[in-house]
Amino acid sequence: MPLRVLVVDDSNFFQQRLKEIINRHPDLQVVGIAGNGREAVDKTLSLKPDIITMDFEMPVMDGVTAVRLIMAQCPTPILMFSSLTYEGARVTLDALAAGALDFMPKNFGEVSQRAQSLSDKLHERLLTLGKSGRTPIPKVSPQPERPAVPVQPRPISAPKARSSRARPELVIIGASTGGPVALTDVLVRLPRVFAAPILLVQHMPENFTKAFADRLDKQCQIRVREAVDGDRLEPGLALLAPGGKQMLVERHGDGATVKIMQDDRVTYKPSLDITFGSAAKQFGAGVLGVVLTGMGSDGREGARMLKAVGSEIWAQDEASSVIYGMPMAVAQAGLTDRILSLTDMGPSIAREVL
Template sequence: MPVRVLIVDDSNFFQSRLKQIIGQHPGLEVVGVASNGQQGVSLARSLKPDVITMDFEMPVMDGVTAVRAIMAERPVPILMFSSLTYEGARITLDALAAGAVDFLPKDFAEVSRNSIVLTQKLHERLLTLAAGAPSSPQPVVKAPEPKRPQDIDFTRQPTPAQLKPRSRPSGAKPSLIVVGASTGGPVALMEVLASLPANYPVPILLVQHMPENFTRAFAERLNKQCAIAVREAVDGDLIKPGLALLAPGGKQMMVDRRGVVKILPDDERVNYKPSLDITFGAAANAYSDRVLGVVLTGMGSDGCKGAGLLKQRGAQIWSQDKDSCVIYGMPMAVARENLTDRVLSLKEIGPALAAEVR
């Protein structure tokens, strides 16, 4: 049975092109087309598609409102098409918080021409999202009041019930934490960082697969909704406790032994920009076994090679478990290579990071 796709978009041109592109794959079938969010909600109810593509700006009902309504009735993977602008990024993040699981930039020039790259990317994304369909609505993370959660006393030893057994033999605490994610990552990172207090004593580097403009909007959202400070990294930044630096979209983020962040405009060694492999590798060279790497939900295997470098230096790797992932790709890759020291659910990761540095 082919994967049944519902298209929700107010542009006749975009509707037509999406139908053509999706129809090129024998494993995909367009079962309906809606011209606004209200029609999308109605067709999602009657057609029960396996996956939905959703525009964000439409008459009658916008995409974010439609996502929220669909996820409340019958959870289904929703792929947003987003403008490449900063405002488009902000709205897309609203849609992801409402329950959409992934997004693609809405580039009319690329859609107009017969782009093999776009065709392959869309086919892969729809098939993967349908295969990892959620059985319940994606959680909307309710973070603490901005900048107001009570600080944790990191000098006090946790009770045995607060800590699970871990493989770090020396008891040494990490000097740097690197967290990476892809599909499902914005919601996952929000949940993890919302668990950390403003006085968190270890610097954090974040790698989320996102295009340019999106990471700036995402960092601003994280900074407003989490107690720990978060911002998009710039070349020459210094890592420091209480600060999480997010790799800028379309670029690579590295760090040296002095704690200086280096932003590279390009790197032909990898397809992802930013890439968790690159940041993990740089952290391994600079901080050796004093790094804690965390691999969250995401498509593909980015981070696996870098995790191998970290393990060679004696560092620790944690990964998100299958049940709490939107897409169990990146965490599965490190688990299959026996690189994971701890497998944790999404809800456990933030508290475990707090306990790890006490």
């Protein structure tokens, strides 16, 4: 039986094009169309769709409010469509925090040109999210605003052999689908005084990562910002890889910095494999690599490189993952030292590094 889809958008053109694209796949069927958020809530309750596509800027009721009400009354996997602007990213992050599971850029050019790549991506997202049947990850309350106290960088020593008591010199956390909420859950549980630098790799397009980093910085006790080329690695500072680019690490005599670069040879931009692999070469056994929820297997080969030099790999468990793809890939490859639930991940990282 095909997965039943409810399309929510106030543009008649977008409604019909989405319906046409979705119905091309034999395992997907549009069963309803709503022109605003209020109608979306009503049709969700009456039609009980398997998945919903949701615009955010609509009359009567906006998409974020509709997501919140749907999750409260009839939890359903929701895929948001978002404009590729800072404001669009900010609203999309609000929708993800309210319970939406994933998002796609709303590109009228692609829709008008009948781009096959758009059809393939949309079909993949809808099938994956619809079959997952996941309800959103429980939200956690942001920590109190951190005091404006400077944290002195801890010198980064040369690579050394890992022992059972060795503290990681660097923490790298990667995620894809479900990642914005999962990363928030992990990072808000870390204390302000955190003894290691953190690198974050979240599959996101350009413009989104700046908004996401700003949001995390306001919610967390640690500092968070979008990485720029040459940023120093500092304890208590999380650097988020910018969308559309790759983040590597480089060591110097007085510490380490990130290198931000273009690399069109790789599917994911940013890619966890690339950041993991770079850290394996530069930090040896001094890395704690963490793989969270997400589609695909990005991170597996990089984790293999980290394990080969003695670093530890942790992965999120299936029960708390929105999509058990990335963490499953490293677990099935026999690369995980620990498999943890999302709620245990942040406290466990804090204990490992303090």
